[in-house]
């Protein structure tokens with residue numbers, strides 16, 4: 001009999017998806033069709049399905065207008081639309097002699113770092129990038145340093161809400177106040193909610209964000225291939241389109257329409273994915289975010305405590321000072337269910353391999369697409385490898401999953417401590433040696 005697989009890689013994508021998500025996707029595939037690019041009933045039903053998803057998500061994030069929910073492929077696609085859209089507009093309107101500045105943090109993901117680097121390379125001397133430090137122990141961004149980097153020359157500040165390495169949440173509303181004050185209201189605020197949405201409540205109004213980049217396939221429990229950018233009303237006038245094409249309406253125009261969502265959504269939608277995403281959001285609304293937060297916080301703190309207790313066996317938890325908090329507090333501070341750790345002698349990739357091979361536990365080891373974060377954490381180069389091992393919880397994990405994970409890490413450490421005779425237990429699986437760690 002195949003042993004049960006314990007999925008603790010929810011930070012990459014959530015698993016399982018609720019049955020309602022799968023049923024909606026099957027129903028769409030059997031009965032519906034193109035989203036609004038036709039006059040027949042199924043085409044309008046598909047358009048209505050998209051509208052319902054926009055309305056649900058807009059309510060879920062306390063947004064101002066469902067038409068400002070822009071469907072994308074994933075968070076990365078949403079980040080690219082936000083970054084390229086706003087910065088190309090700003091470049092068009094800034095004097096050629098004055099560089100525009102973009103600010104992010106060392107915790108941020110490659111979905112911010114790489115577009116910023118690409119822009120700086122494409123417009124040498126005109127785009128200047130700055131990065132705020134963070135405290136490795138608490139996982140919090142140094143807000144004095146962030147503040148010192150922002151000025152009226154700042155066009156965009158992009159900040160990760162919850163780190164996909166440490167799980168630590170940043171106080172978005174506080175960061176927004178700093179941005180508004182220091183830039184004389186000139187800089188836009190982009191929040192990367194890849195690891196927070198669906199795990200803690202988010203209000204774009206309370207957090208005062210201009211742009212919220214979201215995955216559909218992580219905390220919202222939708223399928224891969226879904227993501228969203230929320231654009232605060234008015235901010236669309238400060239953005240250029242990054243893709244152009246058909247929208248099914250106003251086909252006589254050879255330019256993109258100026259109304260949302262069409263302006264930023266050329267081409268046929270991932271309607272099957274959005275059908276599933278809509279039911280993922282509905283699932284969370286029925287479950288209630290306080291219950292989801294409470295459940296995940298309990299598991300997260302169990303994991304944190306269990307792994308921290310293994311320090312005498314060589315385990316080091318990253319940013320151990322932050323804990324998951326109760327539903328009321330956790331919207332602003334605390335941590336989501338992402339816990340990364342290293343071992344004194346066992347490479348991170350080997351930890352991941354052994355968790356799967358010997359314990360059927362699915363984790364993610366490596367640099368997690370956040371190289372600057374690992375540099376500050378001192379884990380960019382760990383013994384014989386890169387990065388850290390990461391366990392991440394979702395709403396369907398149970399306390400027994402967490403107990404199994406802690407027991408598995410304990411066994412792996414004890415086998416390593418038993419010495420060379422047990423060393424066969426800590427060899428990576430027979431496969432081509434990795435030159436770099438897996439993505440994410």
Ligand SMILES: Cc1ncc(COP(=O)(O)O)c(C=O)c1O
Pocket residue numbers: 011012074075076077109111160162163164192194195214215216227440
């Ligand atoms: C913080 C953060 N930002 C962005 C991304 C990219 O997300 P996606 O895979 O939806 O593009 C991830 C993915 O893990 C992430 O953790």
